Amino acid sequence: MKLLFPLALASVLSAVADPLPSWQETETKKAIVSFVENVTTPGSADYVDPAARIATFDNDGCLWSEQPIYFQAFYIFDRIKELAPRHPEWKEEEPFASVLKGEVEKALEGGEEALLKMAMATHAGLTDEEFRATVGKWLATARHPKTKRPYTEMVFQPMLELLAYLRANEFKTFIVSGGGIDFLRVFAEDVYGIPPQQVVGSSIKAGYEVRDGKPVIVKLPELDFIDDKEGKPVGIHQHIGRRPIFAAGNSDGDFQMLEWTTSGEGARFGLLVHHTDAEREWAYDRESHVGRLDRGLKEGPDRGWTIVSMKDDWNRVYPAAP
Amino acid sequence: MKLLFPLALASVLSAVADPLPSWQETETKKAIVSFVENVTTPGSADYVDPAARIATFDNDGCLWSEQPIYFQAFYIFDRIKELAPRHPEWKEEEPFASVLKGEVEKALEGGEEALLKMAMATHAGLTDEEFRATVGKWLATARHPKTKRPYTEMVFQPMLELLAYLRANEFKTFIVSGGGIDFLRVFAEDVYGIPPQQVVGSSIKAGYEVRDGKPVIVKLPELDFIDDKEGKPVGIHQHIGRRPIFAAGNSDGDFQMLEWTTSGEGARFGLLVHHTDAEREWAYDRESHVGRLDRGLKEGPDRGWTIVSMKDDWNRVYPAAP
Incomplete structure (x- = not known):
């Protein structure tokens, strides 16, 4: 029964309070809320069964910062x-x-x-x-060289709210990152509410052996999978086995994930976080050495993707210090 | 809110009705129920948080038959x-x-x-x-050569009940099979209630390409992963990222999965289905060309694993014909 009360509470709260308080009242926020209402309202032409409400999120530059380096x-x-x-x-x-x-x-x-x-x-x-x-x-x-914050406090408050909002609407939220799958799993559950089985990432191979009677999983010095660009839809296929209806990223490494997601039938949502906020975070796109965003800016709008301007669409970037 | 009522209903039903009606009233059934009550009763020394209630099931010979061939x-x-x-x-x-x-x-x-x-x-x-x-x-x-049933009606009724019983107790149920991951995903959700993202299996590589403007995932003629023996704990590591507390299999291909599961700390459950029922299903173990079970029978009992005798522990094997 442990699960019931938080769920019920979340439903009640979402009915009475704004589930996305860190998002400005812009077209971006309207588009997100309208999509979610569309796919979750029984009888709506765009209604999607909860089992198929799969949402995938890039991590670096989408859920937390990625400057000056990953x-x-x-x-x-x-x-x-x-x-x-x-x-x-x-x-x-x-x-x-x-x-x-x-x-x-x-x-x-x-x-x-x-x-x-x-x-x-x-x-x-x-x-x-x-x-x-x-x-x-x-x-x-460890502390970030510029902000002096722990890295896990450089996550984006609006994206935490978006993850919670989707889950309150019976979406399953996944990370699909070029970063290391096992690195992400160490903090994804505590920080994002995303359990290890819902993390997809790059990996090296692993082996199983019994050492002095104790079974262990050992990481091996051999590449297994790079979860970037074309690798993202492939990683989604291998781990999730179902095409997402919502995908969020911030760089051209996410292009194919958004393309794959939004070319499915029915209502789909593609979101790109555009780093436009040199004051509160960083401003970069086409020329950046990390998180380069070029093709997404060029083709995204024609593909119906929503470009989030960090500066204009978010009223806060990081969570309040604890 | 859609999720709340079935969950609540399942809890009520499990309190009043036998959740495992196809299991005989033997020590086997008592061991299963006692384990589940132990890990789910708040305050119990063996209590396990719902997030860590991971149960993994082999498929061939464990959830459905595997004779005369897979x-x-x-x-x-x-x-x-x-x-x-x-x-x-x-x-x-x-x-x-x-x-x-x-x-x-x-x-x-x-x-x-x-x-x-x-x-x-x-x-x-x-x-x-x-x-x-x-x-x-x-x-x-397709129909099975001996029973003339569709293959999806050769699943084991007692195991369907066990899956549902675990889920009603907030376990997440996974398939971890030597069979093809994408083959399994076609029917696992309808037949077992296990969604594609909770299926782990053997795989060939896949690629992503855009064909005439339409993105597709294409299966490639290259082996990716064999999910058998030592591969099962590795597959669990890569896909689930968390050690199960319950694992069920039926052959020596499941040995390492049960070993990995039951050597973790706290209460653990290892289950092996022993095919002892030549009349209602098949009887085979040490000498079989499929599903050979030898080491598991020898070492399982000393490792605290529960050996299910299909003949003695199950009062029915297959579901009633629809």
Whole structure:
């Protein structure tokens, strides 16, 4: 019975209070509310059965910030520094050498491949439990270089409200991120209310073995899946097995996810968060080294996608400090 | 609000009626009910939060029959016959040639590798939608050679009740099968009440492309993952991201899933269906070519696993014909 009261309470609250208080009263908010009412009102031509109310969200730049670099890259850099004494060869080997010298930009020059190399070197060999413990410890203590906040407090308050609003309307909310699936799972349930089985992300392979009588899952130094661009609809297919009716992203890495979602039959919603707020967050799009948004801005409006201007559509960005 | 009433109703019903009417009043049934009450009673030392109530079920031989061969193999054979006119080379090429001559045993001599070869040849190249349509059509018309029933009516009534009982107690039920994930998803929701995102299985790779302006998911002729033996805990890790507290299987292919599940801390339940009923279903274990159960029978009892004797623990096997 534990589940009943929060659900009932959420329903009552949503009937009497604004479920999206951090969203300005703009066309954007109207479009979201109108879509949700349309697909959930029995008898509506666009009515969708609760089982098919699947909503997918990118994470970096969509649910939390991603500047000056992806937050998981900060974790990887900190792990490299921590593990360096056991890897004397890293002093000479790129991209590790640049990280150890504090030359972050140079370390990232190798792009995705360099980041993947560092992710595998720092993640592989750990059991799943060990990995989760290192991420948990890091999230509890690390601070963002600019805001000095814990990374988990750099999530977007309006998006937290949107997730809760969709769930109160019997949507299932999923993360579909280019970031590491197991990294995300450490905090997604507490921070976003999204359980581990509803997280889709990039992954390295894993193995199962019995060590001294104790079964463990071990992370292996082999790429399994990159959940970005064309990979996002594929990851959705493999993990969810059903086409979403709502998808939110913020970069061209999300283009195919929105394309896949909004080309299905019936009412569909595609949302792109446009980072337009240099004062409260960051302003970037076509020329950015992370979260580049170009094709989405060009083609999105003609495809019926809703472009959220952070500056104009949100009256607050981050949650109040606890 | 739609969700509230069925949930509440299920709770009331479970308090007044036997939720497992097809289970005999044996120690097996007592063990199941006692476990569920233990982990769901607030204040109990073994209480488990609903979010962590994960239950995983093998499919072939656990939720439905698997004799004389896996039902998906019948589908593959029928597809080979259907596609043969487009593949004249199959007349000479094994294992296809044997299938076309009706020599099933010879076609299966190559074991898992032969089956995989046939699965890829018949599944790959199709879009996800086309694949689902062929499976749906086959399930609607194909009949089992012995019982003459549709395959979806050869599911085990006691296991359907067990799935519903666990869900009424706020468990999330998952399939974790060596069978094809997309094959299972076609009927798992209707037949077992298990939605596509809660199905884990073996898979071939998939790609995303835009064909004549229409985005599609296409199945590719490349193995992605075999969800059997050590693969089951790995599949659980990748898809669910949380260790189950309840796992059910019937063969040594499920050994590692039960081992992984029951070696976690707190109350755990491992269940093996032992096919002991030659009259109502089939009787087989150590020497069987499908669903071989040997190590599980030897080590299961010492590991605290519950061995279900189909003959003695179930008062009915299949649902009544509709």
